[in-house]
Amino acid sequence: MFGIKRKQHSSPTDLTIDARKIEFSLVQDMKDNRYWHSNDPVTTHFFNALQSTFPEGERYFIDSARDARNKIGKENLSSTLQSQIDMFIRQEAYHGQHHEDWNQALTAQGYDKIEKYSEELKSIRLWAKKNIPAETRLSITSAAEHFTASMAHLFIYKRPDFIRGASESFQQVLLYHALEEVEHKAVCFDLYTASKGGYKLRMLGLVFSSINLMKHVSKRHIYLLKQDGQWTLSNRLKAMNLIWGPKGIAIQLLPYILMYTKPNFHPWETDERAMLRSSFQDIFDQLDAKIASPACT
Numbered sequence: 001m002f003g004i005k006r007k008q009h010s011s012p013t014d015l016t017i018d019a020r021k022i023e024f025s026l027v028q029d030m031k032d033n034r035y036w037h038s039n040d041p042v043t044t045h046f047f048n049a050l051q052s053t054f055p056e057g058e059r060y061f062i063d064s065a066r067d068a069r070n071k072i073g074k075e076n077l078s079s080t081l082q083s084q085i086d087m088f089i090r091q092e093a094y095h096g097q098h099h100e101d102w103n104q105a106l107t108a109q110g111y112d113k114i115e116k117y118s119e120e121l122k123s124i125r126l127w128a129k130k131n132i133p134a135e136t137r138l139s140i141t142s143a144a145e146h147f148t149a150s151m152a153h154l155f156i157y158k159r160p161d162f163i164r165g166a167s168e169s170f171q172q173v174l175l176y177h178a179l180e181e182v183e184h185k186a187v188c189f190d191l192y193t194a195s196k197g198g199y200k201l202r203m204l205g206l207v208f209s210s211i212n213l214m215k216h217v218s219k220r221h222i223y224l225l226k227q228d229g230q231w232t233l234s235n236r237l238k239a240m241n242l243i244w245g246p247k248g249i250a251i252q253l254l255p256y257i258l259m260y261t262k263p264n265f266h267p268w269e270t271d272e273r274a275m276l277r278s279s280f281q282d283i284f285d286q287l288d289a290k291i292a293s294p295a296c297t
Contacts, residue, residue, distance in 0.1 A: 011080070011190075012271055017183045019090035020291050022176065024098065027105040029169040034109060034228075038165040041230045042238045046249075047166075047174075049220035051102050052114055053213070056121035058096035062089050063129050064137035071134050081190055088187040091180045098173060103250065106224075109198055113223055121216070135195045139205030142188040145267075146206075146260050147213065150253050152178040152272045156279050158252040163280055171283050172290070179276055179284075186267035188199055199263055206260055262272035 029036055069077065069085055077085075106114045128137055155163050155178060159296040161173055192202065221239065225231045243250050259265055277284050 004249060008273075010266070011084075011186060011268055015183065017084055017087035017091065018180075019094055020176070020180070020290050021094060022287070024101070024169045026098075026102050026169055026173065027108055028166050030105040030109060033167055036167040036170050037162075037231045040165075041225060041228060042235050042242060043162075043165070045224040045228075045230075046217075046221055046239070046242060047162075047170075048106060048224055049104075049217050051099050051222050052106065052117065053121065053216045054099040055096050055103060056118055056125050057144065058092045058099065059122075060125045060128070060137070061141045061188070062092050062096075063125065064134060064141040066090060067129070067134035067192060068138040068191055069243075071192075071193055077191075077194055080185075081194065084184065084187045085191060088184045091184055095177060095180070097169055098177070102173075111224060111227055113227075117216075117220060135192070135197050136201065136205070138192050138195065139197055139201045140209050140212075142192045142202065143206040143209040143260065144180070144213070145188050146257070147183055147209065147266065148177075148181040149272075149281075150256050152182045152276050153256050153270075154249065154253055156275050157273060159247070159249070162281060163283070168286075171280075172287050173278070175280055175283055176287055179273065182272050182276065189267050203261065210257075 026150070033039070035041050035044045045102060065085055069082075075080055103114050103118060115222060154268060157175070163174055166174060225235060225239070242248055245251065
């Protein structure tokens with residue numbers, strides 16, 4: 001149920017964290033089809049809302065990892081973890097640019113508040129960097145990384161339609177991010193462990209991250225639907241079912257998310273990399289071709 005289970009609570013011996021530089025035609029795809037997922041405003045705008053929190057979210061993750069690493073001191077970390085942190089930062093930097101492009105595509109479609117929401121998150125990020133200890137921010141980041149890696153689990157085992165129902169470019173960007181989120185899913189967790197962070201603070205990070213994510217995504221989801229005149233009773237019910245219904249995102253992910261609450265939890269208890277690729281090999285073939293092309297080097 002939870003992917004390929006591993007006995008060892010450490011990085012797989014074949015793990016490679018690769019920062020792949022690639023571009024996606026999101027502005028044009030959204031221009032061609034505003035409701036790029038199944039021609040459905042509710043599902044489309046859920047993913048639009050979710051990702052719109054990520055440009056500043058990625059920067060928050062980078063800040064917390066870099067600040068915690070510097071506080072601990074590179075000399076007190078293994079060379080493997082040092083290298084993984086560097087690649088995590090590179091991956092997240094690329095991801096942040098993709099999400100900026102996605103937000104620009106939304107702005108081009110007339111969703112002007114997206115930029116305002118990003119500025120609000122930027123202010124929160126800068127305040128947190130100045131006022132919240134690095135290990136506390138890292139506990140929130142570690143939990144958030146568990147959420148993002150969990151999306152791969154959702155795509156594979158519960159809702160492959162979330163990939164298959166999207167238009168081509170959005171299929172690719174969702175899977176590209178899912179794969180790299182899986183690759184680096186333990187980096188911040190291992191850094192948090194190296195910082196001597198405890199269980200209580202780790203759980204506080206999980207609670208805060210969960211509430212914060214739901215608050216910001218819900219606000220944006222409602223805004224996007226209202227902007228299109230789509231916040232109707234039927235779509236409100238559909239949105240509720242999308243998240244909280246029997247096959248809803250929150251309900252389907254809950255058992256996997258709750259694994260994080262185990263005192264001896266480690267992200268590499270499961271390894272979704274091979275199954276993610278095999279489940280969507282046709283789309284990964286397209287992605288691999290893009291990555292190999294001169295335009296993406």
